[in-house]
Amino acid sequence: MLIKTLLFDLDDTLFEYDTAFDGFLKRIGVKFDATFDDQMSLIHEKNGRGYAPRVPFFDWLAKRYSLSESGEELWRFMKAEFSKSILVTEATKKMLREYSDKYTIGILTNGSSLNQRNKLRDTGLSDIVSNIYISGEFPWQKPEAEMFHYVCKELDTSPNETLYIGDHWKNDIVGAKRAGLKTCWLRRATNSNRDLDGQEIVNFDDCDFVIASLDELYGMLASHD
Helix, strand or coil, X not given: CCCCEEEECCECCCECHHHHHHHHHHHHHHHHCCCCHHHHHHHHHHHHHHCCCHHHHHHHHHHHXXXXXXXHHHHXXXXXXXXXXXXXXXXXXXXXXXXXXXXXXXEEECCCHHHHHHHHHHHCHHHCCCCXXXXXXXXXCCCCHHHHHHHHHHCCCCHHHEEEEECCHHHHHHHHHHCCCEEEEECCCCCCCEXXXXXXXXXXXXXXXXXXXXXXHHHHHXXXX
């Protein structure tokens, strides 16, 4: 299998979302004098790894913990502060630098331009990866094939020579595969064999590779060069 280009998702792929969200909740606690430690599992369930509608989630959080701030105010606070809680490990940064010597490297992520570029700036990822594509800056988003095809064209690579690495089954794996890319599902422990709607994934035909951590990419790519 010839792979010339590696495309990465951002959230919960190049960093662990739930860990970052824990850090952000501590920022809310300090800013608004709140404590969440005894209900973290419930909060994570309601948050849905960031895919739950934002303002309704923060409305729930404010009501649950008797915060005077509105859901809209808490959402604005998250947009300003969440990126400061993200940790991209030095091992991940080293991996990206090493891969850039052999492959064309890019990041393709859904989200608003402001939110995602804040994350990329504050983590230092934008200093390492120059090919960055954010759905909020285009008329498409993952899992639409047009989004993947546009990026491949911009990078002067064919879809079948491009490997997309991501955690979201529908947006990342199914979307990329149906656009003609090779796919690698980063199945973190929180993912199990279920998608974000809780439905069990029984057909893995859209997935070329499965890894439990980014560290496993080294061996996987080496065995398919």
